[in-house]
Every structure is written in structure tokens, then in C-alpha cells.
Amino acid sequence: xxxxxxWLAARSxxxxxxxxxxxxxxxxxxxxxxxTSLTVLRAMSGNPLAHKDDVVRRPQVxxxxxxxxxxxxxxxxxxxxxxxxxxxxxxxxxxxxxxxIMFPNVLSVExxxxxxxxxxxxxLFTHGDxxxxxxxxxxxxxxxxKAQDDGNARVAVLSRATSEKLFGAExxxxxxxxxxxxxxxxxxxxxYWDPRPHFYEVSSGGFQTAEEIYLPFNLGIERELNxxxxxxxxxxxxQGYEAWLASDCVWLAYWLELESASDADxxxxxxxxxxTEQKKLGRFPRPLNNQFHTVSSWLEGQRVVSxxxxxxxxxxxxxxxxxxxxxxxxxxxxxxARASEIxxxxxxxxxxxxxxxxxxxxxxxxxxxxxxxGLVVTAGGLAGLRLLYGEDGGxxxxxxxxxxxxxxxxxxxxxxxxxxxxxxxxxxxxxxTPATQLKSN
Amino acid sequence: xxxxxxLSKVYRTHLVETHALRDFNLTVRDGEFVAVTGPSGSGKTxxxxxxxxxxxxxxxxxxxxxxxxxxxxxxxxxxxxxxxxGFIFQGFNLIPDLNLFDNVDxxxxxxxxxSAERKKRIxxxxxxxxxASRMRHYPAELSGGQQQRVAIARALAGEPKILLADEPTxxxxxxxxxxxxxxxxxxxxxxxxxxxxxxxPEPAARAHRNVHIIDGQVTDLAGAPPLRNATEALVANG
Numbered sequence: 001x002x003x004x005x006x007w008l009a010a011r012s013x014x015x016x017x018x019x020x021x022x023x024x025x026x027x028x029x030x031x032x033x034x035x036t037s038l039t040v041l042r043a044m045s046g047n048p049l050a051h052k053d054d055v056v057r058r059p060q061v062x063x064x065x066x067x068x069x070x071x072x073x074x075x076x077x078x079x080x081x082x083x084x085x086x087x088x089x090x091x092x093x094x095x096x097x098x099x100x101i102m103f104p105n106v107l108s109v110e111x112x113x114x115x116x117x118x119x120x121x122x123x124l125f126t127h128g129d130x131x132x133x134x135x136x137x138x139x140x141x142x143x144x145x146k147a148q149d150d151g152n153a154r155v156a157v158l159s160r161a162t163s164e165k166l167f168g169a170e171x172x173x174x175x176x177x178x179x180x181x182x183x184x185x186x187x188x189x190x191x192y193w194d195p196r197p198h199f200y201e202v203s204s205g206g207f208q209t210a211e212e213i214y215l216p217f218n219l220g221i222e223r224e225l226n227x228x229x230x231x232x233x234x235x236x237x238x239q240g241y242e243a244w245l246a247s248d249c250v251w252l253a254y255w256l257e258l259e260s261a262s263d264a265d266x267x268x269x270x271x272x273x274x275x276t277e278q279k280k281l282g283r284f285p286r287p288l289n290n291q292f293h294t295v296s297s298w299l300e301g302q303r304v305v306s307x308x309x310x311x312x313x314x315x316x317x318x319x320x321x322x323x324x325x326x327x328x329x330x331x332x333x334x335x336x337a338r339a340s341e342i343x344x345x346x347x348x349x350x351x352x353x354x355x356x357x358x359x360x361x362x363x364x365x366x367x368x369x370x371x372x373x374g375l376v377v378t379a380g381g382l383a384g385l386r387l388l389y390g391e392d393g394g395x396x397x398x399x400x401x402x403x404x405x406x407x408x409x410x411x412x413x414x415x416x417x418x419x420x421x422x423x424x425x426x427x428x429x430x431x432x433t434p435a436t437q438l439k440s441n
Numbered sequence: 442x443x444x445x446x447x448l449s450k451v452y453r454t455h456l457v458e459t460h461a462l463r464d465f466n467l468t469v470r471d472g473e474f475v476a477v478t479g480p481s482g483s484g485k486t487x488x489x490x491x492x493x494x495x496x497x498x499x500x501x502x503x504x505x506x507x508x509x510x511x512x513x514x515x516x517x518x519x520x521x522x523x524x525x526x527g528f529i530f531q532g533f534n535l536i537p538d539l540n541l542f543d544n545v546d547x548x549x550x551x552x553x554x555x556s557a558e559r560k561k562r563i564x565x566x567x568x569x570x571x572x573a574s575r576m577r578h579y580p581a582e583l584s585g586g587q588q589q590r591v592a593i594a595r596a597l598a599g600e601p602k603i604l605l606a607d608e609p610t611x612x613x614x615x616x617x618x619x620x621x622x623x624x625x626x627x628x629x630x631x632x633x634x635x636x637x638x639x640x641x642p643e644p645a646a647r648a649h650r651n652v653h654i655i656d657g658q659v660t661d662l663a664g665a666p667p668l669r670n671a672t673e674a675l676v677a678n679g
Contacts, residue, residue: 001550001553004550011538011539012538015538340534341536343534344534344536344547345547345551346495346519347493347495347522347528347534348522348523348528348547348548348551348595348599349519349520349522349523349524349548349551349552349599350519350551351515351516351519351520351551352515352519353515353516354519354551433495433496434495435486435490435495435496438495438528438530438532438534438607
């Protein structure tokens with residue numbers, strides 16, 4: 001019977017092409033608008049380390065001013081970076097399976113290949129534990145060891161794009177790259193790693209692209225660098241780099257991976273003990289309020305997805321509902337206009353269930369057509385966003401891409417929406433009293 | 442074929458109660474051609490709707506081809522309608538955007554017959570009403586009499602035990618009406634029971650028996666013909 005229902009649906013929809021086009025357009029526009037927003041929201045709401053959410057952690061401690069918190073409106077909104085002395089203390093304790101301090105900066109790159117001009121590259125100074133902790137994929141080689149960290153080894157990990165830029169398609173492991181006037185041995189090339197959001201360093205926005213080069217953390221300190229993202233102080237740090245390192249200025253990200261989720265309480269107790277100890281030394285003047293985030297709670301707490309994006313998604317969902325109500329009205333008009341046909345079908349032996357299936361099939365066909373056109377509208381909407389914001393000009397432009405999951409979700413939402421829209425008209429169609437319709441025809 | 446005993450039908454609204462049928466008793470035997478007459482509002486259409494399982498009744502008994510229809514669910518009633526009853530309506534009730542072949546196909550689709558069997562039945566039914574050559578035409582391309590013949594073909598294709606006709610000649614001129622009546626008589630002669638509701642005395646006169654309804658009750662059962670054969674006598678209600 002399903003084939004018969006499809007055949008009838010196709011005939012019915014062809015019979016009144018304008019009404020059919022209006023219904024499909026209503027669904028397609030609603031789907032297009034809502035899925036465009038949802039795609040951006042979903043991309044922004046992603047958690048690149050969801051599979052390790054229970055073990056990869058980000059502590060937060062409140063070393064801010066005694067009289068004025070980091071966020072005066074929210075006492076639980078703590079500094080989102082660490083001081084050097086605190087991060088180093090946590091790192092040196094080696095209490096976790098992996099731990100890494102990190103900060104971004106830029107260094108000049110002098111390519112050996114004279115055809116490539118020198119340029120400034122973004123660099124993340126970090127510990128070697130970051131690579132296994134963040135499950136970073138490697139095309140060639142790997143990260144560096146703790147011994148290399150401790151020994152200030154001149155080693156570098158390159159992004160794949162940087163490797164291809166400097167060395168072409170060849171494996172550069174063992175080759176050197178000249179950075180900031182110094183040679184570094186290439187030990188690893190990442191294989192397309194660019195997490196969205198840029199969860200490990202969100203102080204200057206959650207959606208910048210991953211760095212081009214990765215160097216041992218201590219080399220950044222050796223070069224007396226600070227962060228190219230954010231450096232925040234609540235009091236004058238004093239003169240000189242030593243004073244900077246000893247200050248209460250926050251500028252470093254610190255991440256760790258526990259052996260297992262059950263170690264979380266123990267690590268949190270360690271942080272509390274450390275801060276309590278520091279309080280005795282006159283630091284941490286504010287009440288004890290340490291936090292120990294998972295990646296997801298960290299992203300939530302840092303409001304990586306702006307309220308505007310959420311509002312936009314809700315608005316477009318409301319628009320979809322308006323479109324669906326419109327479709328319900330159109331379907332209802334269409335089905336009720338065929339009351340005598342329904343009466344006739346019931347009289348010659350169609351059960352209510354069969355009438356329901358027939359008309360729901362018709363609604364489903366409208367939904368499939370709406371889904372297909374809705375996908376095109378969604379792709380168009382996302383292309384429009386990229387054009388409007390620019391692919392390098394912000395998160396919305398960068399993330400406005402339709403992936404396979406969203407294509408499937410869009411199609412399913414469109415079909416589900418049109419079937420939902422078709423339910424009431426179909427139910428009304430089933431309720432038609434055949435006797436009345438047959439006599440009145 | 443059809444037995445109604447003490448049947449009643451009451452339409453209720455929050456303001457008023459209307460007794461469309463009351464203590465309605467009727468027996469129609471296999472192979473009969475019964476005309477049901479009566480003034481407007483007497484309950485003829487209500488009777489036909491109940492007989493055709495298009496409406497529930499309030500009280501009494503109704504047996505169709507020995508099946509007690511009381512309490513049957515929608516699926517069972519639909520199946521019974523599909524297998525045992527053919528409808529012919531005053532307004533023909535053809536689906537305008539289906540051609541004659543597909544219109545006649547409608548009840549067969551719900552029977553679940555194979556495509557080849559449906560095709561055979563449709564062609565046979567349309568041949569029987571003299572419209573085999575026009576099976577790809579649409580209803581709007583036919584005269585009223587031809588449309589009613591298509592409706593009859595649709596009813597016949599399901600090979601029903603009983604044909605229920607509601608004013609089948611009501612929308613036709615006298616020439617076309619005569620043609621339709623001749624066709625119904627021919628169908629009846631081939632063994633199909635026919636119950637026809639009509640206002641018109643001329644077609645009513647061609648039936649074997651006239652049943653007159655006034656105020657929801659049968660008032661006259663005159664004119665019952667002799668049974669055609671022994672088999673009919675056995676199955677006839679007694």
C-alpha cells in the first residue's frame with residue numbers, strides 16, 4: 001500500500017502545484033533559517049575532548065584583589081589564567097598523569113628554502129605532556145619528552161600546514177627550522193589538529209585557529225616572553241622579567257590529565273592545600289574558592305558560546321514553528337478540500353488507519369521536498385554568513401559549514417517537522433464522517 | 442442477506458434528541474431488488490448509511506450476510522464494507538483526478554489484490570458497463586449517465602454481495618436514468634442483492650419490492666417477489 005500512497009501523494013501534490021510549492025517553501029525556509037543557526041551553535045558548542053571529559057581537567061584558583069573580584073558581578077567567575085609561580089608549582093608537583101603549562105606568542109620563521117620569505121608564526125610554548133593529553137594526531141614523529149622539557153631542548157613540533165610550507169611534502173623529522181634567530185630540531189608534524197573551540201586557551205576568544213609551531217615551555221621563559229593573548233594584573237608587577245614571574249599577574253593556561261576520574265577529589269584537595277599554604281604566605285587574599293573544571297564545564301564557564309548565538313538559535317527555532325503552523329494551515333485546507341474523496345475511500349473499504357497512512361505519506365513527501373530544499377537554503381545561509389563575516393574574521397564565519405551530521409540532522413528535522421505539521425490535518429481527515437460527505441457531494 | 446431487528450438510531454446534541462430510526466425491522470433476502478422510499482426526513486438515508494456500515498446504530502440488531510456487525514471495530518467494519526458492499530451514490534462520487542481505471546481500482550486497492558487480478562477485474566467491470574474503451578478517460582470527460590456507470594463498475598469490481606444505491610438516477614435525465622436502471626436490473630438478475638433508496642416512483646416500480654419508511658419506521662412491505670431458487674430460499678432470512 002505504501003507505493004499506492006506515494007503514487008497518490010505525487011498526484012495530489014501535482015494537482016495543486018502552487019499550494020504544494022507554498023508548503024514546501026514554508027518548510028524549506030523554516031528549516032534553512034533554523035539549521036543555519038543550529039549549525040553555528042553546534043560548532044561553537046563542540047567539545048573536542050568529549051571522550052576524555054572526565055579526566056582532562058583545568059583548575060582555577062582565585063588570586064585576585066582582596067577588595068575586587070575578577071568579575072564583580074559573579075564571585076564564582078575566577079581568573080581564567082594562572083600566574084607563573086602557581087602554574088609552575090602545580091606542574092612541578094607532577095601529581096597527574098600528564099600536565100602542561102602553555103602560553104601563545106609569535107616568533108619569526110626563517111625558512112631554509114629561499115623561495116619562502118621569512119614570516120611571523122604563531123607559537124605555543126607548552127610542555128610535551130600536551131600532545132598525549134590532548135590526543136594530538138601526528139603525521140610524522142611525535143612530541144617531546146619531559147627530559148627534553150627539563151633540559152630546555154631546542155625541539156619543535158610543526159602544524160601540518162607549516163611543515164608543508166617549509167618542507168613541502170617530505171618528512172622533516174631531523175631537519176632544523178630557524179625560529180627567532182635560533183635553530184630547532186623538528187621532532188613532530190601534527191596531522192591537521194585545529195580544535196574548535198580552541199578550548200585550551202580561550203582568554204582572547206574561543207575560536208582562533210590552532211598555533212603553527214609548538215616549542216618547549218621553558219624556552220619561552222628563557223626568552224623572557226609573556227603571552228600574546230592576555231596578561232592580566234591586579235597590582236603593579238614591578239620591573240623586570242623576574243618580577244613578572246614572581247607577580248600575581250595571570251597569563252598562563254594550565255591543563256592536566258588524571259589517571260582516572262576517581263583521582264579528581266585528591267587533585268582538588270591538593271589545589272586547596274596549595275592555596276591554603278599560599279594564604280599563610282600572604283597571597284590569595286580572597287575566600288578559598290578553587291574550581292576544578294572538566295573541558296565541558298570549562299567551556300560553559302568561559303561562555304565560549306555567546307548569548308547572541310543562543311538567542312539567534314532560539315529565534316530561528318521560533319521562525320521554524322511559525323513556518324510549521326503555516327504548513328499545518330495549508331495542509332489542513334488541502335486535506336479538507338478532499339473531504340468527499342476521503343468519504344468515498346472510507347465507504348469503499350479504507351479504514352481510518354489507511355486514510356491516516358495515506359495522508360501522512362503525503363505530508364511526508366512534502367517534508368522530504370522541504371528537507372532537500374531546506375538543505376540548499378541552509379547551505380546558502382551558511383555561505384552567506386561566511387561572506388558576511390569572512391572565514392578569518394570571526395567564529396561565525398569560520399564555523400558556518402555544513403558537515404555530514406548536520407546534513408542528516410537537517411533532513412531528519414525537516415521530515416519530522418512536516419510529519420508533525422501533517423498530524424493534525426491528517427487526524428482531521430480521518431475524522432471525516434463518510435456518510436455526510438457522500439450525501440453532500 | 443440483510444436483517445435488521447428493532448433497530449434504532451438516535452442523534453443527540455446537547456439540546457435535542459432526534460430519533461431517525463425507531464423499532465426498525467427489515468429483512469432483505471439474497472438476490473432481492475428492494476426499493477426504499479419515503480418522504481424527506483423519514484430516515485431513508487440513515488437506514489442506508491447504517492446498512493452500509495457508514496454509521497453506527499443506537500440499539501437493536503443488524504446482521505449482514507450472517508455477520509453480527511454490532512461492536513465491530515473500524516478495521517473490521519471497513520473490511521466488511523470492502524468485501525461485501527458496493528455503493529452507488531446520487532452524485533457518483535468519482536475522484537476527479539483519477540481516470541476511470543484508477544477510479545474503479547480504489548476499492549480493490551484496499552482489498553490487497555495483486556496487480557494482475559485488479560487489472561482483470563477493472564477491465565471486466567468497465568466492459569460490463571460498456572465503458573472499456575474509455576478507461577483512460579477522466580470523469581469530467583463523461584456524461585452524467587456514463588459517470589454513474591463508472592460508479593457502478595467501481596461497485597461491481599469488488600464483487601459485492603449487496604449493492605446499496607442512494608438515488609442512483611437522481612442526477613440523470615430520463616433517458617440516462619433508464620439506462621442505469623436497466624444496468625442495475627441486469628446486475629440483480631445475475632445474483633447481486635440491491636437495495637435502492639429513491640424518491641422517484643418510476644425506478645421504484647422496477648424493484649421487486651418496495652419498502653416505505655415514515656418517521657423512521659418501515660410501514661409497508663408489499664411486493665416481495667417469489668424467490669428465484671432453492672439456494673436463495675435457504676439463505677433467506679426466515
